[in-house]
Amino acid sequence: MRYLILSDIHGNWEALEAVLRDAGSDFDEILCCGDLVGYGADPNRVVDWARSRVKTVVRGNHDKACAGLDGLEWFNPAARDAALWTRQTLTSRNLEFLRRLPQGPVAMDSFQLLHGSPLDEDEYLVSTFAVAQIVDYLERPISFFGHTHLQGGFLCYRNSVKRLDRPHLGETRRIIELEHNPFYLINPGSVGQPRDGDPRAAYLAYDSENRLVEFRRVPYDVRKSQEKIRGAGLPALLADRLELGS
Numbered sequence: 001m002r003y004l005i006l007s008d009i010h011g012n013w014e015a016l017e018a019v020l021r022d023a024g025s026d027f028d029e030i031l032c033c034g035d036l037v038g039y040g041a042d043p044n045r046v047v048d049w050a051r052s053r054v055k056t057v058v059r060g061n062h063d064k065a066c067a068g069l070d071g072l073e074w075f076n077p078a079a080r081d082a083a084l085w086t087r088q089t090l091t092s093r094n095l096e097f098l099r100r101l102p103q104g105p106v107a108m109d110s111f112q113l114l115h116g117s118p119l120d121e122d123e124y125l126v127s128t129f130a131v132a133q134i135v136d137y138l139e140r141p142i143s144f145f146g147h148t149h150l151q152g153g154f155l156c157y158r159n160s161v162k163r164l165d166r167p168h169l170g171e172t173r174r175i176i177e178l179e180h181n182p183f184y185l186i187n188p189g190s191v192g193q194p195r196d197g198d199p200r201a202a203y204l205a206y207d208s209e210n211r212l213v214e215f216r217r218v219p220y221d222v223r224k225s226q227e228k229i230r231g232a233g234l235p236a237l238l239a240d241r242l243e244l245g246s
């Protein structure tokens with residue numbers, strides 16, 4: 001099977017559109033590691049698309065908060081304002097869809113999807129130290145996760161954790177051939193709000209038969225997304241950060 005694996009779209013329609021155009025039809029299924037909404041100005045458009053096109057979405061912390069399943073006290077002021085705006089803007093059908101999203105990990109055939117960590121969808125797996133603490137809780141040798149908005153991930157051996165390579169600035173592709181023994185935690189990066197210093201939308205393609213992961217980056221119309229965010233009265237910071245990729 002050939003999967004498109006997306007994460008952290010965050011209501012950014014322009015970024016999602018660019019990803020889908022870039023991916024073409026060279027895949028069998030689309031999967032999402034959470035955070036369809038929050039921050040961006042097109043939550044309904046993104047959830048409408050997800051409802052009809054995405055095979056499996058695991059719930060992200062913003063999906064949970066925007067659906068009213070969680071309080072907003074852990075969010076910073078900009079995220080909180082955006083979550084409230086999103087909650088008021090979503091149609092009842094889309095709110096219901098978010099409320100029913102499964103909490104990860106969700107097991108697929110040979111891999112699993114999760115948002116933060118296998119223990120807590122709100123936990124950030126950023127360091128090799130943090131990953132070493134949760135390796136024993138991985139129920140599949142390959143896990144796709146999101147939440148950090150950092151494309152890349154980790155290769156976990158019995159006694160060590162290493163970082164995976166990812167496309168550098170100026171590159172659009174990076175292919176990784178997966179080995180059989182280690183455990184992998186792989187992050188497609190964020191479609192709608194990258195935070196790794198590269199403002200291009202991030203995603204990955206996974207060929208499960210040939211065990212190939214291809215990290216991809218694609219430019220999109222950042223200015224249009226920014227205009228929509230400002231036009232909706234969302235915090236200006238959420239527009240500004242898109243061009244920085246931070």
Ligand SMILES: [Fe+2]
Nearest residue numbers: 008035062147
């Ligand atoms: Fe996110």
